Amino acid sequence: MSDQKKMIRPYGDTLNDGKVQLSFSLPVPCNTLGEETAKQMAIKMGVHDPAVVHSTPLSDGFSFYIVYGTVEHQIDESILNVVEVESKSMSKEEIEKYIEENFSTPLVFIGASTGTDAHTVGIDAIMNMKGYNGNYGLERYKGIIAINLGGQVDNETLLEKAIEYQADVILVSQTVTQKNIHIQNLTSFIELLEAENKRDQFIVIIGGARISHGLAKELGYDAGFGSKKYAFDVASFAVQALKQKQVKVKKEK
Ligand code: B12
The missing domain is CATH 3.30.30.60 (D-lysine 5,6-aminomutase beta subunit KamE, N-terminal domain)
Incomplete structure (x- = not known):
């Protein structure tokens, strides 16, 4: 070698x-x-x-x-440090089977493009029935209830709706990064979750063309997905993270 x-x-x-x-x-x-x-x-x-x-x-x-x-x-190359999502990638069918085998009720995913951000095509690509680039969106998955709140949703409303619908996973889309507006908005959402003592209640995932997993972790999120990521990438991570959370809660009891 x-x-x-x-x-x-x-x-x-x-x-x-x-x-x-x-x-x-x-x-x-x-x-x-x-x-x-x-x-x-x-x-x-x-x-x-x-x-x-x-x-x-x-x-x-x-x-x-x-x-x-x-x-x-x-x-x-040896000095490069890349943080990648660590979970087994599954197909739509494998995810549906995983949900059936591991959860007794459907999983609720709630998502929005938040703050002043009006770009909804990204969150629609992940959540809506039709999906994107030949990959169906979460709405099409058996065992998943997908609630897409659309664009320009403020952080308070997103959290309120997540509690109301008893969401398991919160999806936040951010496209505009000018003047680091996304950092401010994403930071406020995590601060809000922490202030309301709700951070551990949800798996919280962010996405957008300029979002990386490294940035997501740095800001206190569970995962981040950028371009060329689809519903199956997000669902693969989320269902495995939810399962781990379940195991942890059982152990703590
Ligand atoms: C369409 C578009 C618009 C439309 C949006 C319509 C709509 N309903 O969404 C309109 C005309 C409204 C618009 C407005 C503006 N836009 Co615009 N827009 C675009 C454009 C052309 C395409 C974006 C898009 O739809 N991409 C397709 C989707 C599928 O890709 P995506 O968002 O990356 O999503 C994928 C991943 O990122 C990921 N993903 C996305 N979200 C999430 C969320 C989660 C949870 C997960 C897991 C994954 C995930 O999955 C998706 C599928 O792979 C881009 C330029 C470009 N070619 O990209 C500019 C662009 C995004 N816009 C830009 C700007 C600056 C604006 C304006 C500020 C312009 C202005 N001065 O008014 C306004 C902002 C309005 C606002 N308040 O937000 C800039 C952003 C620059 C920056 N990074 O800050 C871009 C890059 C154009 C440019 N080169 O300058 N825009």
């Missing part, structure tokens, strides 16, 4: 050539001065020999650029 470090570099034309492509907008008109600004910006970001391969006006006084160039940086 080799103990050689694995160094990773981007590539474009040939392996390890360090080629990268950046795109960004600038608040300047689309002209030669704009292109030069884009190149200098790339140089400041550590890109050698930048070439503006595409530029286009956006609106008066604004423009968009794609810059191609080379970087020297490389990443030592």
Whole structure:
């Protein structure tokens, strides 16, 4: 076995050539001065020999650029620390069987896109009957009652409804991350659960394009799911976490 470090570099034309492509907008008109600004910006970001391969006006006084160039940086794979959801991934049918074998009543999942966030397509993809990308949503699962409250639901209402419906799992969707609004909102929800002494009552899961499992754990949630995650990913984790919780409660009694 080799103990050689694995160094990773981007590539474009040939392996390890360090080629990268950046795109960004600038608040300047689309002209030669704009292109030069884009190149200098790339140089400041550590890109050698930048070439503006595409530029286009956006609106008066604004423009968009794609810059191609080379970087020297490389990443030592051994220093990377990735936190991943640790649960066996199951299919819809396996999850339904698991629920039948391990729980005497249907499991209640309640979800919403919270705070000011109006993006509902993500939470719908996970919860609604139709699902997403060929994967049925939780509403379609035998043994699961899925209650989707929609968008712009405030944290207090979500908790109130979770208590009212005796939810087992709370799903929170956050899409807008500008100015870290999601961090503030997600932190307030955990604080609310703790203040009401309800944190241990639910499995609480977050999701959204910029959400990772690492962030979820850091903020005090049970799990986090980002892009390309579907109902079966979420349900696989949730049913196993609920089972573990049951075992723990029995042991404590
Ligand atoms: C559609 C859309 C809208 C629609 C939303 C309609 C609706 N009913 O949802 C409208 C027009 C309303 C909208 C408005 C805005 N939007 Co918008 N919108 C989008 C767009 C084009 C698509 C988002 C989407 O539907 N993706 C498809 C779903 C399926 O993907 P997903 O959300 O990632 O969900 C998956 C996973 O993340 C995960 N998941 C998601 N949620 C959850 C929850 C749980 C519990 C779990 C387990 C998993 C999970 O599972 C899903 C399936 O895999 C994106 C750009 C893009 N192409 O992504 C911008 C985008 C999200 N919007 C953006 C912005 C800035 C806005 C506005 C602020 C614009 C403005 N200035 O007004 C407003 C905000 C309004 C508000 N108050 O929230 C930015 C967000 C940037 C950021 N990260 O902060 C984006 C990225 C566009 C951009 N490039 O700037 N938007």
